[in-house]
Amino acid sequence: xxxxxxxxxxxxxxxxxxxxxxxxxxxxxxxxxxxxxxxxxxxxxxxxxxxxxxxxxxxxxxxxxxxxxxxxxxxxxxxxxxxxxxxxxxxxxxxxxxxxxxxxxxxxxxxxxxxxxxxxxxxxxxxxxxxxxxxxxxxxxxxxxxxxxxxxxxxxxxxxxxxxxxxxxxxxxxxxxxxxxxxxxxxxxxxxxxxxxxxxxxxxxxxxxxxxxxxxxxxxxxxxxxxxxxxxxxxxxxxxxxxxxx
Ligand code: 13P
Numbered sequence: 663x664x665x666x667x668x669x670x671x672x673x674x675x676x677x678x679x680x681x682x683x684x685x686x687x688x689x690x691x692x693x694x695x696x697x698x699x700x701x702x703x704x705x706x707x708x709x710x711x712x713x714x715x716x717x718x719x720x721x722x723x724x725x726x727x728x729x730x731x732x733x734x735x736x737x738x739x740x741x742x743x744x745x746x747x748x749x750x751x752x753x754x755x756x757x758x759x760x761x762x763x764x765x766x767x768x769x770x771x772x773x774x775x776x777x778x779x780x781x782x783x784x785x786x787x788x789x790x791x792x793x794x795x796x797x798x799x800x801x802x803x804x805x806x807x808x809x810x811x812x813x814x815x816x817x818x819x820x821x822x823x824x825x826x827x828x829x830x831x832x833x834x835x836x837x838x839x840x841x842x843x844x845x846x847x848x849x850x851x852x853x854x855x856x857x858x859x860x861x862x863x864x865x866x867x868x869x870x871x872x873x874x875x876x877x878x879x880x881x882x883x884x885x886x887x888x889x890x891x892x893x894x895x896x897x898x899x900x901x902x903x904x905x906x907x908x
Pocket of ligand 1: 671755825829830831832833869870871872890891892893894
């Protein structure tokens with residue numbers, strides 16, 4: 663799993679008509695590009711089954727419940743995502759941590775649910791602005807990685823996404839040197855926790871205001887194995903523009 667991953671998180675955007683945009687992405691994703699980079703789109707859950715009916719772009723979901731089934735009104739399980747044709751699930755996105763009070767322990771359970779269902783978990787971590795300013799970024803991110811990534815993580819079933827919260831949807835990005843510092847720290851944590859073989863290979867994505875214009879510089883940073891893209895994943899031209907940084 664050393665092929666980099668460019669993943670799109672559509673958040674709460676998209677309708678059935680978005681299939682046309684996905685088709686345009688699939689058309690632009692030719693075999694030369696596919697050799698260099700894996701593409702994934704995580705649409706709203708209601709669209710997973712419909713969008714997974716094409717086979718050029720892998721589809722995932724944005725969240726799951728930790729349990730397989732039961733009395734949890736409004737929730738969906740990892741098994742349901744799998745049943746709908748999803749292959750990945752994002753867990754612990756900062757918007758879920760913030761809007762739904764998800765803790766590291768909650769995120770860890772959701773990642774375990776993903777493994778149980780045969781999905782790849784994309785575990786999100788990242789500091790808020792006040793933590794960045796206070797100089798505690800590496801401590802915050804290390805604690806999140808240790809608390810959110812299950813013991814059963816492998817380079818195949820897990821992807822880490824480093825998303826500084828202050829960079830999400832703001833047009834602001836850390837400098838390549840700052841990204842390198844955090845990614846090196848995450849890599850060291852993963853190697854310490856899971857050993858060279860797993861920790862060295864697990865993909866660590868950068869997310870937060872990735873655009874075609876800054877993708878080359880961000881994706882060239884050491885230990886950056888791809889991107890988690892919000893706004894710029896909604897349009898085929900932007901999303902492919904980012905993938906073409908490879
Ligand atoms: P933006 O790319 O819109 O900043 O969002 C990043 C993100 O949160 C992806 O999960």
